[in-house]
Amino acid sequence: xxxxxxxxxxxxxxxxxxxxxxxxxxxxxxxxxxxxxxxxxxxxxxxxxxxxxxxxxxxxxxxxxxxxxxxxxxxxxxxxxxxxxxxxxxxxxxxxxxxxxxxxxxxxxxxxxxxxxxxxxxxxxxxxxxxxxxxxxxxxxxxxxxxxxxxxxxxxxxxxxxxxxxxxxxxxxxxxxxxxxxxxxxxxxxxxxxxxx
Amino acid sequence: xxxxxxxxxxxxxxxxxxxxxxxxxxxxxxxxxxxxxxxxxxxxxxxxxxxxxxxxxxxxxxxxxxxxxxxxxxxxxxxxxxxxxxxxxxxxxxxxxxxxxxxxxxxxxxxxxxxxxxxxxxxxxxxxxxxxxxxxxxxxxxxxxxxxxxxxxxxxxxxxxxxxxxxxxxxxxxxxxxxxxxxxxxxxxxxxxxxxxxxxxxxxxxxxxxxxxxxxxxxxxxxxxxxxxxxxxxxxxxxxxxxxxxxxxxxxxxxxxxxxxxxxxxxxxxxxxxxxxxxxxxxxxxxxxxxxxxxxxxxxxxxxxxxxxxxxxxxxxxxxxxxxxxxxxxxxxxxxxxxxxxxxxxxxxxxxxxxxxxxxxxxxxxxxxxxxxxxxxxxxxxxxxxxxxxxxxxxxxxxxxxxxxxxxxxxxxxxxxxxxxxxxxxxxxxxxxxxxxxxxxxxxxxxxxxxxxxxxxxxxxxxxxxxxxxxxxxxxxxxxxxxxxxxxxxxxxxxxxxxxxxxxxxxxxxxxxxxxxxxxxxxxxxxxxxxxxxxxx
Ligand code: HEM
Ligand SMILES: [Cu+2]
Numbered sequence: 001x002x003x004x005x006x007x008x009x010x011x012x013x014x015x016x017x018x019x020x021x022x023x024x025x026x027x028x029x030x031x032x033x034x035x036x037x038x039x040x041x042x043x044x045x046x047x048x049x050x051x052x053x054x055x056x057x058x059x060x061x062x063x064x065x066x067x068x069x070x071x072x073x074x075x076x077x078x079x080x081x082x083x084x085x086x087x088x089x090x091x092x093x094x095x096x097x098x099x100x101x102x103x104x105x106x107x108x109x110x111x112x113x114x115x116x117x118x119x120x121x122x123x124x125x126x127x128x129x130x131x132x133x134x135x136x137x138x139x140x141x142x143x144x145x146x147x148x149x150x151x152x153x154x155x156x157x158x159x160x161x162x163x164x165x166x167x168x169x170x171x172x173x174x175x176x177x178x179x180x181x182x183x184x185x186x187x188x189x190x191x192x193x194x195x196x197x
Numbered sequence: 198x199x200x201x202x203x204x205x206x207x208x209x210x211x212x213x214x215x216x217x218x219x220x221x222x223x224x225x226x227x228x229x230x231x232x233x234x235x236x237x238x239x240x241x242x243x244x245x246x247x248x249x250x251x252x253x254x255x256x257x258x259x260x261x262x263x264x265x266x267x268x269x270x271x272x273x274x275x276x277x278x279x280x281x282x283x284x285x286x287x288x289x290x291x292x293x294x295x296x297x298x299x300x301x302x303x304x305x306x307x308x309x310x311x312x313x314x315x316x317x318x319x320x321x322x323x324x325x326x327x328x329x330x331x332x333x334x335x336x337x338x339x340x341x342x343x344x345x346x347x348x349x350x351x352x353x354x355x356x357x358x359x360x361x362x363x364x365x366x367x368x369x370x371x372x373x374x375x376x377x378x379x380x381x382x383x384x385x386x387x388x389x390x391x392x393x394x395x396x397x398x399x400x401x402x403x404x405x406x407x408x409x410x411x412x413x414x415x416x417x418x419x420x421x422x423x424x425x426x427x428x429x430x431x432x433x434x435x436x437x438x439x440x441x442x443x444x445x446x447x448x449x450x451x452x453x454x455x456x457x458x459x460x461x462x463x464x465x466x467x468x469x470x471x472x473x474x475x476x477x478x479x480x481x482x483x484x485x486x487x488x489x490x491x492x493x494x495x496x497x498x499x500x501x502x503x504x505x506x507x508x509x510x511x512x513x514x515x516x517x518x519x520x521x522x523x524x525x526x527x528x529x530x531x532x533x534x535x536x537x538x539x540x541x542x543x544x545x546x547x548x549x550x551x552x553x554x555x556x557x558x559x560x561x562x563x564x565x566x567x568x569x570x571x572x573x574x575x576x577x578x579x580x581x582x583x584x585x586x587x588x589x590x591x592x593x594x595x596x597x598x599x600x601x602x603x604x605x606x607x608x609x610x611x612x613x614x615x616x617x618x619x620x621x622x623x624x625x626x627x628x629x630x631x632x633x634x635x636x637x638x639x640x641x642x643x644x645x646x647x648x649x650x651x652x653x654x655x656x657x658x659x660x661x662x663x664x665x666x667x668x669x670x671x672x673x674x675x676x677x678x679x680x681x682x683x684x685x686x687x688x689x690x691x692x693x694x695x696x697x698x699x700x701x702x703x704x705x706x707x708x709x710x711x712x713x714x715x716x717x718x719x720x721x722x723x724x725x726x727x728x729x730x731x732x733x734x
Contacts, residue, residue, distance in 0.1 A: 018376060021376050022309060022373075022376045025372045025406055026372055028406060029368050029406055029407075029410040030410070032410035032411055033410040033414050036411050036413075036414030036444060037414060043440060044435075044437075124425075124426075125425040125427045126425060126426030126427055126434075128435070129434070129435050132421075132427035132428060133429075135427070
């Protein structure tokens with residue numbers, strides 16, 4: 001048996017690795033969840049190329065692009081938050097977590113504007129298969145953004161109470177991975193729905 | 198390392214010492230969570246069983262008697278959905294798996310105890326939602342085929358969402374087991390020394406994690422179809438009902454291995470212990486679990502031969518389906534080879550294990566008739582199918598579960614069952630089971646269609662026979678459960694290792710203390726060393 005401090009550090013890095021394995025398994029399930037949607041997209045895209053072309057022109061590319069920028073930025077702030085946690089800089093960690101949350105909220109705000117605009121132009125999930133897909137995919141992604149915000153908010157609250165300096169940063173690392181995943185899904189959704197038709 | 202004194206003294210009640218609702222509802226102990234799962238799933242086995250008895254009563258006579266056709270449709274939907282989603286998928290993995298995986302690998306708990314508790318409550322949440330859907334019950338069958346399920350007036354969206362939740366709980370459990378097996382094995386417990394139950398559960402967990410999300414999205418889409426009028430599966434809107442079937446079976450075929458692999462794991466534990474012989478072909482059994490899991494992902498199309506899928510796809514799926522039989526055959530061969538020249542004793546766990554092999558062989562051998570294109574077209578949706586899957590699911594998995602329950606009962610409760618009663622229950626169940634389901638092969642071969650409340654008079658005699666059988670079966674199961682209750686309250690004290698097993702769970706008191714082991718054991722050999730030397734006390 002090793003001395004107390006030494007052992008606990010070892011134990012913690014062991015716990016971090018365990019948690020990482022867990023989150024990777026979980027992300028695999030998320031990939032498959034969205035995989036079903038991407039498969040559906042592929043099937044109908046191949047079957048109705050014309051429909052997909054004419055309909056995708058009705059989407060608001062500007063707002064879509066804005067959202068892409070917002071999410072990529074949020075990935076950056078999240079990465080900075082994780083780095084801060086690793087260095088044990090709690091103030092920075094709080095700041096960057098807050099930034100990420102604000103960016104996530106603005107993503108949802110833009111999405112809200114976009115959907116209301118769609119509705120005002122009588123574009124609904126049942127309009128046609130393209131819009132069924134568009135609303136389902138962005139909707140499911142939106143739910144993931146909200147879940148991510150919940151996680152980030154929880155991390156922020158805990159950080160306020162003084163948790164997550166260097167050694168006990170596992171939740172921050174895990175939350176970070178999850179947030180990057182949510183961003184990544186959008187990086188696929190944006191070109192698929194808005195750009196290629 | 199830990200300074201918790203593992204205190205088993207209060208009347209040797211181990212992990213059962215604490216009492217009260219909160220100590221169970223908020224427990225982080227994998228053993229208690231396993232017990233919660235066992236009680237819940239066995240309860241639904243009984244509910245599903247009662248529904249089955251009602252169906253069999255209706256089928257006693259050719260014409261309508263007990264209920265109208267709609268009620269019958271609702272009942273077989275409920276029976277199927279309850280048995281599949283609330284009993285057989287979670288039963289062994291979440292019940293016995295939760296209880297025994299950490300014990301068998303010499304760990305104090307699973308990797309994520311909180312997640313484990315969460316998965317149980319998500320499961321209960323799913324059940325509540327499913328019960329809520331009963332306000333306007335479903336009549337689609339447990340497969341929810343579109344476009345019917347997108348149109349029938351029933352609460353399809355609610356039920357789909359409930360099943361989505363149940364699926365999520367299953368994902369969390371699988372994920373927990375994968376990480377636990379990778380990270381928490383006792384010192385010296387290499388992969389090639391793992392008990393075979395762990396191998397079975399590991400393969401199962403992979404399927405749970407990789408297949409369940411697909412059915413999750415399928416049910417979400419089905420719910421969206423009902424709620425928002427999207428039309429992915431509705432031909433009237435340009436959608437494709439076959440897409441639903443592909444998604445559904447991409448999950449539901451692999452999931453039959455979620456049902457069967459853990460049971461095979463149990464059999465691989467029981468057979469060597471009660472024949473006092475090292476398991477034959479350890480590696481082959483271990484790897485065949487992974488092979489079954491892998492091939493299982495490639496064969497879903499055999500459920501769709503008559504659906505209008507392309508003929509080429511049909512031939513490919515048929516061919517691949519036969520492949521699954523290879524690793525399955527390997528296992529059966531190895532169990533029989535283990536039995537060969539062992540010093541076999543016929544305690545109740547062993548009786549159920551042998552029954553598993555016997556019935557599963559019948560179920561398995563009738564599989565190829567369905568897996569082959571030509572015969573499938575004749576037998577599709579007849580009672581032949583009903584017989585086939587009851588032989589594999591009930592004759593296989595449920596018998597495996599019963600073997601496990603009898604085998605591990607002393608460990609879980611610290612008490613023994615009454616062997617004589619257990620054997621009586623086994624005999625009655627065995628007779629009842631075969632009386633109920635064997636005639637169904639014959640009915641199906643003669644063309645009696647499944648899912649019908651009424652039938653032509655020429656099938657009458659067979660149906661009377663099956664219904665009589667179902668009552669014998671019910672009596673057998675009732676005796677078994679009575680024995681469980683009696684054993685829990687009155688059974689003789691079991692001691693740490695009543696069967697003289699060599700796996701790690703037998704090296705700790707029964708019932709085990711909260712932390713499982715006073716000291717984490719170090720493993721120096723594989724757990725099937727019978728004949729070479731006697732390790733345990
Ligand atoms: C307790 C003894 C049981 C009896 C007497 C029984 C009887 C029946 C009957 C009469 C049907 C309806 C067949 C039809 O009309 O197509 C049926 C269907 C079914 N049973 Fe059982 N069953 C039993 C146990 C089980 C178990 C243990 C499972 C699975 C774990 C199971 C799974 C199913 C499934 C999936 C269906 C198909 C439902 C559907 O067509 O949607 N049954 N059973
Ligand atoms: Cu199948």
